[in-house]
Amino acid sequence: MKQKTILLIVLLALLEWALYGFDFGVNIENNSSYSSKEGEGFIQENTAHLWLNLPMGDFWVLNASLMGSFSNDSDKPVLYGDIETLSLKGTFPHLENGANLFSLEMGRFFHKEFSGFVFAHRMDGLRMEFGYPFSTLQLAFGYTGLLNKHYTSLVMSKLDALDDLDKDVLFAPKRLIGTLSWNIPELFARQNVNFSILVNEDLRHLFEDVIKEGKEVFDPSSGGLVDTQYFGVGLDGPITSSLFYNAFFYLGTGRILTFVPDSQSNTGEAYLYKNILAGLGGVSFRYYLQEFFQSVASVQILYATGDSDSISYIEGNTSGGSSQFIPVSGQTLGTAFTPKASNILAVELGYSLKPFSSAKGSILESLQAGAKLTPFFKASKGAMSEGGIDPSASAGYVGTDVAVYGNLRPFSDLGLGLALGFFLPNGSAFLPGKDDPIVYGQFVFSFSF
Amino acid sequence: MRRRILLLVVLVGLSATVGFAQSNALIDQVLEQKKVGYSYAAYLVLSAAGIIKDTSTPEQAMEALKQQDWGIKVPEQPTDISLGQYAYLIMKAFNISGGLMYRLMPGSRYAAREIAYLGFVTENPSPYRSISGQEALQILNNVLSWKEEQQ
Numbered sequence: 309m310k311q312k313t314i315l316l317i318v319l320l321a322l323l324e325w326a327l328y329g330f331d332f333g334v335n336i337e338n339n340s341s342y343s344s345k346e347g348e349g350f351i352q353e354n355t356a357h358l359w360l361n362l363p364m365g366d367f368w369v370l371n372a373s374l375m376g377s378f379s380n381d382s383d384k385p386v387l388y389g390d391i392e393t394l395s396l397k398g399t400f401p402h403l404e405n406g407a408n409l410f411s412l413e414m415g416r417f418f419h420k421e422f423s424g425f426v427f428a429h430r431m432d433g434l435r436m437e438f439g440y441p442f443s444t445l446q447l448a449f450g451y452t453g454l455l456n457k458h459y460t461s462l463v464m465s466k467l468d469a470l471d472d473l474d475k476d477v478l479f480a481p482k483r484l485i486g487t488l489s490w491n492i493p494e495l496f497a498r499q500n501v502n503f504s505i506l507v508n509e510d511l512r513h514l515f516e517d518v519i520k521e522g523k524e525v526f527d528p529s530s531g532g533l534v535d536t537q538y539f540g541v542g543l544d545g546p547i548t549s550s551l552f553y554n555a556f557f558y559l560g561t562g563r564i565l566t567f568v569p570d571s572q573s574n575t576g577e578a579y580l581y582k583n584i585l586a587g588l589g590g591v592s593f594r595y596y597l598q599e600f601f602q603s604v605a606s607v608q609i610l611y612a613t614g615d616s617d618s619i620s621y622i623e624g625n626t627s628g629g630s631s632q633f634i635p636v637s638g639q640t641l642g643t644a645f646t647p648k649a650s651n652i653l654a655v656e657l658g659y660s661l662k663p664f665s666s667a668k669g670s671i672l673e674s675l676q677a678g679a680k681l682t683p684f685f686k687a688s689k690g691a692m693s694e695g696g697i698d699p700s701a702s703a704g705y706v707g708t709d710v711a712v713y714g715n716l717r718p719f720s721d722l723g724l725g726l727a728l729g730f731f732l733p734n735g736s737a738f739l740p741g742k743d744d745p746i747v748y749g750q751f752v753f754s755f756s757f
Numbered sequence: 758m759r760r761r762i763l764l765l766v767v768l769v770g771l772s773a774t775v776g777f778a779q780s781n782a783l784i785d786q787v788l789e790q791k792k793v794g795y796s797y798a799a800y801l802v803l804s805a806a807g808i809i810k811d812t813s814t815p816e817q818a819m820e821a822l823k824q825q826d827w828g829i830k831v832p833e834q835p836t837d838i839s840l841g842q843y844a845y846l847i848m849k850a851f852n853i854s855g856g857l858m859y860r861l862m863p864g865s866r867y868a869a870r871e872i873a874y875l876g877f878v879t880e881n882p883s884p885y886r887s888i889s890g891q892e893a894l895q896i897l898n899n900v901l902s903w904k905e906e907q908q
Binding site: 333 | 854858874881
């Protein structure tokens with residue numbers, strides 16, 4: 309009895325220590341969208357995020373967030389949920405003078421490389437950051453196969469795509485992600501330099517059968533592995549006090565399964581892994597005109613190589629090595645038409661302003677309205693990530709995405725967003741009957757408490 | 758030595774930008790505190806807001822705080838202030854309206870959220886954590902800069 313009492317006291321003391329300083333809250337979000345794209349239509353998703361922030365001692369913080377969604381999207385269950393984040397992060401002064409920092413984060417967290425176009429996603433793993441006086445080195449490893457697939461965008465292989473369509477498969481593609489990043493802020497003339505190496509290892513073969521190299525019969529119901537590596541360099545900073553730029557380049561390497569003619573095969577054809585050698589580059593300029601309703605004018609150019617013999621974005625290589633850039637999971641340009649950074653040349657012209665920025669204290673003060681015009685081009689003959697594109701069409705103009713949007717946060721805990729997009733396609737870049745214009749609308753409401 | 762230089766830089770910076778003239782001795786005491794005392798925090802906020810004179814003492818600040826109809830239970834014994842309590846003092850002293858939840862349920866929880874949203878706090882915005890003297894002054898400096906922009 310006495311032991312139980314002591315144990316209870318110890319547990320209560322530990323609980324009190326653990327809960328001291330903890331904070332929690334709920335964010336709810338309603339996302340209603342309409343797209344005239346085939347198979348989409350009106351989709352409404354309501355998502356709630358329950359988050360917890362728990363400092364543990366002087367150095368450690370536990371961050372946790374659960375999310376649950378209610379959706380009418382026919383590709384998803386009506387109700388689904390996931391652990392959004394669950395990580396323990398420690399931040400430690402590294403040296404006696406406190407100038408350097410070391411941080412360690414373990415668990416599920418959001419991670420991205422510096423550009424955001426190659427990888428920007430949640431993963432389960434470990435992240436370490438070493439802060440030196442003149443630069444920061446970051447090392448991270450993570451696994452994506454425990455994420456609920458309905459909250460992910462990690463499809464790279466044919467088997468990933470098949471799993472994505474299979475209602476019995478709950479989890480995201482099984483991939484191991486590793487990144488090594490080196491950030492040197494203000495190296496010269498206030499210019500920041502970034503270097504990044506990202507490795508994406510497909511682990512599917514450890515859990516299930518995949519097509520093995522050398523198989524001599526074409527199998528449309530299965531696929532192979534997609535392993536990729538990316539070596540990037542980026543530069544950003546101010547040109548003048550109002551003009552800022554960002555430029556980056558990634559060299560993409562790896563391997564992709566390809567069914568090709570093979571003289572050693574009995575059938576004359578066989579599956580072989582072919583090398584990937586591709587590139588992604590981007591440059592953007594942003595001009596801030598604070599005096600005129602806090603205006604921002606921007607231009608962003610994105611270029612990603614394609615492969616002229618690819619017949620589809622997913623494992624579409626048909627001959628020799630592949631020069632198609634394949635991002636793991638990253639941001640896209642466009643509103644109604646949103647192709648991935650692969651076989652693309654896009655030029656996004658944007659302008660936004662806050663028309664009521666001078667009305668201090670008004671609920672309209674935060675209103676931001678803007679417009680974007682994005683002509684898309686195919687970098688080479690071959691496939692793009694969006695359906696309906698004719699892979700046999702040569703490089704050239706694909707179409708233009710026009711969008712207007714407005715964001716309003718009348719209160720710190722209430723946000724509203726509206727976006728309207730229209731894509732006007734170039735018929736000759738699309739398959740017959742797939743060249744309809746796309747109309748897109750989205751309304752987002754969010755509230756936190 | 759390095760620490761002294763850092764404190765001096767913060768002090769000089771604040772004197773230049775904040776523009777209120779607390780005694781150096783009191784500022785030094787605040788900067789030395791790893792967990793800011795409630796009375797010192799009350800002094801900083803009330804004097805910056807012009808509710809008390811900058812020649813007042815922390816004890817006088819506590820007395821002045823009791824006179825305000827802000828619904829704050831002013832501690833009788835010396836205690837540290839939490840980020841949420843500090844945020845609530847700032848919200849009241851500078852008449853910051855806050856979000857919907859703050860208007861419905863004014864208090865330290867949503868006050869901390871508000872000052873984090875406005876960018877006054879850059880570190881962990883948990884309302885229940887303690888704050889250092891240096892952080893308290895930095896937050897106040899951010900508030901005053903924001904207030905100036907609003908006018």
